[in-house]
Amino acid sequence: xxxxxxxxxxxxxxxxxxxxxxxxxxxxxxxxxxxxxxxxxxxxxxxxxxxxxxxxxxxxxxxxxxxxxxxxxxxxxxxxxxxxxxxxxxxxxxxxxxxxxxxxxxxxxxxxxxxxxxxxxxxxxxxxxxxxxxxxxxxxxxxxxxxxxxxxxxxxxxxxxxxxxxxxxxxxxxxxxxxxxxxxxxxxxxxxxxxxxxxxxxxxxxxxxxxxxxxxxxxxxxxxxxxxxxxxxxxxxxxxxxxxxxxxxxxxxxxxxxxxxxxxxxxxxxxxxxxxxxxxxxxxxxxxxxxxxxxxxxxxxxxxxxxxxxxxxxxxxxxxxxxxxxxxxxxxxxxxxxxxxxxxxxxxxxxxxxxxxxxxxxxxxxxxxxxxxxxxxxxxxxxxxxxxxxxxxxxxxxxxxxxxxxxxxxxxxxxxxxxxxxxxxxxxxxxxxxxxxxxxxxxxxxxxxxxxxxxxxxxxxxxxxxxxxxxxxxxxxxxxxxxxxxxxxxxxxxx
Amino acid sequence: xxxxxxxxxxxxxxxxxxxxxxxxxxxxxxxxxxxxxxxxxxxxxxxxxxxxxxxxxxxxxxxxxxxxxxxxxxxxxxxxxxxxxxxxxxxxxxxxxxxxxxxxxxxxxxxxxxxxxxxxxxxxxxxxxxxxxxxxxxxxxxxxxxxxxxxxxxxxxxxxxxxxxxxxxxxxxxxxxxxxxxxxxxxxxxxxxxxxxxxxxxxxxxxxxxxxxxxxxxxxxxxxxxxxxxxxxxxxxxxxxxxxxxxxxxxxxxxxxxxxxxxxxxxxxxxxxxxxxxxxxxxxxxxxxxxxxxxxxxxxxxxxxxxxxxxxxxxxxxxxxxxxxxxxxxxxxxxxxxxxxxxxxxxxxxxxxxxxxxxxxxxxxxxxxxxxxxxxxxxxxxxxxxxxxxxxxx
Ligand SMILES: Cc1cc2nc3c(=O)[nH]c(=O)nc-3n(C[C@H](O)[C@H](O)[C@H](O)COP(=O)(O)OP(=O)(O)OC[C@H]3O[C@@H](n4cnc5c(N)ncnc54)[C@H](O)[C@@H]3O)c2cc1C
Numbered sequence: 001x002x003x004x005x006x007x008x009x010x011x012x013x014x015x016x017x018x019x020x021x022x023x024x025x026x027x028x029x030x031x032x033x034x035x036x037x038x039x040x041x042x043x044x045x046x047x048x049x050x051x052x053x054x055x056x057x058x059x060x061x062x063x064x065x066x067x068x069x070x071x072x073x074x075x076x077x078x079x080x081x082x083x084x085x086x087x088x089x090x091x092x093x094x095x096x097x098x099x100x101x102x103x104x105x106x107x108x109x110x111x112x113x114x115x116x117x118x119x120x121x122x123x124x125x126x127x128x129x130x131x132x133x134x135x136x137x138x139x140x141x142x143x144x145x146x147x148x149x150x151x152x153x154x155x156x157x158x159x160x161x162x163x164x165x166x167x168x169x170x171x172x173x174x175x176x177x178x179x180x181x182x183x184x185x186x187x188x189x190x191x192x193x194x195x196x197x198x199x200x201x202x203x204x205x206x207x208x209x210x211x212x213x214x215x216x217x218x219x220x221x222x223x224x225x226x227x228x229x230x231x232x233x234x235x236x237x238x239x240x241x242x243x244x245x246x247x248x249x250x251x252x253x254x255x256x257x258x259x260x261x262x263x264x265x266x267x268x269x270x271x272x273x274x275x276x277x278x279x280x281x282x283x284x285x286x287x288x289x290x291x292x293x294x295x296x297x298x299x300x301x302x303x304x305x306x307x308x309x310x311x312x313x314x315x316x317x318x319x320x321x322x323x324x325x326x327x328x329x330x331x332x333x334x335x336x337x338x339x340x341x342x343x344x345x346x347x348x349x350x351x352x353x354x355x356x357x358x359x360x361x362x363x364x365x366x367x368x369x370x371x372x373x374x375x376x377x378x379x380x381x382x383x384x385x386x387x388x389x390x391x392x393x394x395x396x397x398x399x400x401x402x403x404x405x406x407x408x409x410x411x412x413x414x415x416x417x418x419x420x421x422x423x424x425x426x427x428x429x430x431x432x433x434x435x436x437x438x439x440x441x442x443x444x445x446x447x448x449x450x451x452x453x454x455x456x457x458x459x460x461x462x463x464x465x466x467x468x469x470x471x472x473x474x475x476x477x478x479x480x481x482x483x484x485x486x487x488x489x490x491x492x493x494x495x
Numbered sequence: 496x497x498x499x500x501x502x503x504x505x506x507x508x509x510x511x512x513x514x515x516x517x518x519x520x521x522x523x524x525x526x527x528x529x530x531x532x533x534x535x536x537x538x539x540x541x542x543x544x545x546x547x548x549x550x551x552x553x554x555x556x557x558x559x560x561x562x563x564x565x566x567x568x569x570x571x572x573x574x575x576x577x578x579x580x581x582x583x584x585x586x587x588x589x590x591x592x593x594x595x596x597x598x599x600x601x602x603x604x605x606x607x608x609x610x611x612x613x614x615x616x617x618x619x620x621x622x623x624x625x626x627x628x629x630x631x632x633x634x635x636x637x638x639x640x641x642x643x644x645x646x647x648x649x650x651x652x653x654x655x656x657x658x659x660x661x662x663x664x665x666x667x668x669x670x671x672x673x674x675x676x677x678x679x680x681x682x683x684x685x686x687x688x689x690x691x692x693x694x695x696x697x698x699x700x701x702x703x704x705x706x707x708x709x710x711x712x713x714x715x716x717x718x719x720x721x722x723x724x725x726x727x728x729x730x731x732x733x734x735x736x737x738x739x740x741x742x743x744x745x746x747x748x749x750x751x752x753x754x755x756x757x758x759x760x761x762x763x764x765x766x767x768x769x770x771x772x773x774x775x776x777x778x779x780x781x782x783x784x785x786x787x788x789x790x791x792x793x794x795x796x797x798x799x800x801x802x803x804x805x806x807x808x809x810x811x812x813x814x815x816x817x818x819x820x821x822x823x824x825x826x827x828x829x830x831x832x833x834x835x836x837x838x839x840x841x842x843x844x845x846x847x848x849x850x851x852x853x854x855x856x857x858x859x860x861x862x863x864x865x866x867x868x869x870x871x872x873x874x875x876x877x878x879x880x881x882x883x884x885x886x887x888x889x
Contacts, residue, residue, distance in 0.1 A: 114700040114792050138704070159649045166646075172653065173624050186865040192840045194788040195816050196610065196660070198860035199870050199888070201623055204656020208649050228706045248557035254580055254677035294706050294743070297736030353645040356558055386558075387647040425647035433650075440650055441640070448639045449652050451876035455869070467651065 001048045003465040006096035013074045020070040031055040043084045043091040052093035059104045061217040065185035080211040082154030085146045088430025108132040119220045122153025138223040141168035159208030161426035163259040166384035172207040179218035211463040213456040227292035232329045236283030236315040241360040243285035246312040247383045258292040260384035267378040274339035277332030280316045336380045344393035348405045352416030353425035356386045373408045387425035429467045503547035505669040513636025521882045524663035526602030532594045534887040565604030565668040582678040586613030592777040604668040610660030613771035614711040617813040623659040628672035634878025663884040665877040679731035684763040687726040688754040693795040695726035699814040707744040712814035719775045776821040783822045783848035789841035791815030800836045830856040
């Protein structure tokens, strides 16, 4: 991965930097030892590694502000970091910068049940929010499958999604406010518990800004009452087109399921071989459709969903009648990534979104690329909202396969854009897709975005080398690879 | 009258702005004019009108997406959606009656520019939560796009959010792509009689945080709701679900002590249309109308302070998230006084009032200095010469 050339000036100020940081964050919050720094050298995109100059772990917003002023004065770059689970290299360090780790910001500051909000520090994990409120019957809706490890600060930066965002929205629809510290050390309160804050919607801009605009030191989220019931329907189809048609028919009939997931034949088989979830092996495609809400409503909608799929060549239909069964339906889907990891030395996970109606043709296209590159692929798909996760199987030890997998992945993402979709549905651009941005945006679009970046961070110190294509055309494209099952977060189910 | 250019293509919009940019001429951006008296009065060198950029260009009900020219009449969009059992879930307000313009004359571009969502705001989100993609001309006369036509999209900055609610001060929208949702099969409203604001906000808060899953929560004092203080809780959705939730709401949340009645179907529908459009304040000539946004549980105390210190009338929407306040005489309660009564984190917008009043007061809540400076830089990143609706958002 090519990163911007390190700035000798910044590197030359190492001593001042360390002294300055130590004056701000006493004790063990300043990490310089190379062995300790190694823990921060990459994120969930483990193919790329880079030691930062130093890691600093502040505890207060004032410390963050002082650190940022110091970095601005010394022209040192800043890579904010939450749980380090980014799959696009968003938290990849830079050689001439610091990593600003938010792990000590781990407090739930206030839960307000009457107003249905929680004010938390950014280092609280996604699941940590739900844990803090579940005793009162509430939860935080966006549920990335990394939720035990990823932080709400990282979720805000990536605008993360989950299997339930079809009904409940992404992070951006569930965040009411943030406290942002700018590169000048200004602390600005954006949004808050009162809706529709005055001025421009900077909360909406900061969510999804991949750590390029400032450091988030507090987040106010919306919490929701936990649905009374959830039930799922598991349906096998003879063709991908029939499954896609069923998805369209369900939504077209006025039903928005809590989640609607699809797997293709290779993914079904990998999952069955791995955990034996009882998926139909003879199906070309499988749908898991989950309904949640009041029991009466769920039962009513289950009937309607079954009626819709029955008219659409469904092979086998199973409806969960207990919580155990519902979880069993999900087990194969949740095991899809590790299952694929078992049958292939390496795999590479993509994250494009397409208009749903184009699914059959996109799957055909992926199959054609698979033949062209002579690499297998398994597809899992957030079918309800068109977010596709093809898993490209390869073996990094075979000469040329890694490059072929990368070219294959880029072809898929370009095809997503060509049919009216986008490069990334939830994992972010990061370093990974930065150089594909020109396929989705023209220079005017990108320049407008760059000027917005400049409005916040004129000297480009926040998270350089991410999101925007490097000016040089020959920059290689970065990728998320999982090698020999040695994933960074092996225990996290992947969606 | 200043020169008005009615653009009929995106290219024409870009040329118009580019030449204004070159000449440093300021431009008022207008859709169909339904909300022109909302915001600080502005005086510009020319006026650009988007009504020529009209028409639905993409509608795929099964994909929950629609795309239309920015000048497309909202009625046309809502009719197309209704024909497919769908809707704009944010429930766009029609302020024509309140602002003294004409009802039923909004453009989709204007709806997005003002981010004005209706009573369903508290559960379904604002306009900003439904805009998927925009094409627009910035203050340099350049056409740019942001977002797309798919719901799940994190590619690049989410400029859709930034542009939604920017009142034409960042860019001229030419085309809007938005998420649509199934319209509820049925609706009804539980009316609570004789509840004061405090009780109402508490009950509404509990209902919003429960399996009752209400989609509207408003309270009106006796003076505005003939026959006593009343709270309105809306239930929407599938028939059997609405019935079950009504029972839950009545038995578990409201309990036996409060008198409750149910209003169904069309009657419920028109009740919420009236709340949406702030109808109780229509036709009060000379009034100043404020929209106050607060943490819901702060609403009752604010209401009390307003009652003590102004001779205005107010009602509650969004379960307490919003208060709509009408003051009879301009000048009686200046912005400073109103804003001084707000609880921490609250903000106030002067939505309707005589031109002189809107010129004299800060229509939008003033921002703290570092934030104001940041916003000014963001504005400049789109519109460096400040030619688009200059001053409108002050
Ligand atoms: C096994 C696995 C499964 C996953 N499943 C999903 C999924 O289902 N859905 C999904 O959307 N994603 C998924 N992801 C991706 C990842 O978990 C999300 O992107 C997550 O939001 C990253 O959070 P984090 O705390 O780990 O952030 P990091 O990886 O540490 O950082 C991510 C980005 O956020 C920035 N950042 C972090 N904290 C702050 C802050 N306080 N202020 C400013 N910027 C900050 C960083 O600079 C970086 O750009 C998965 C990842 C893994 C490894």
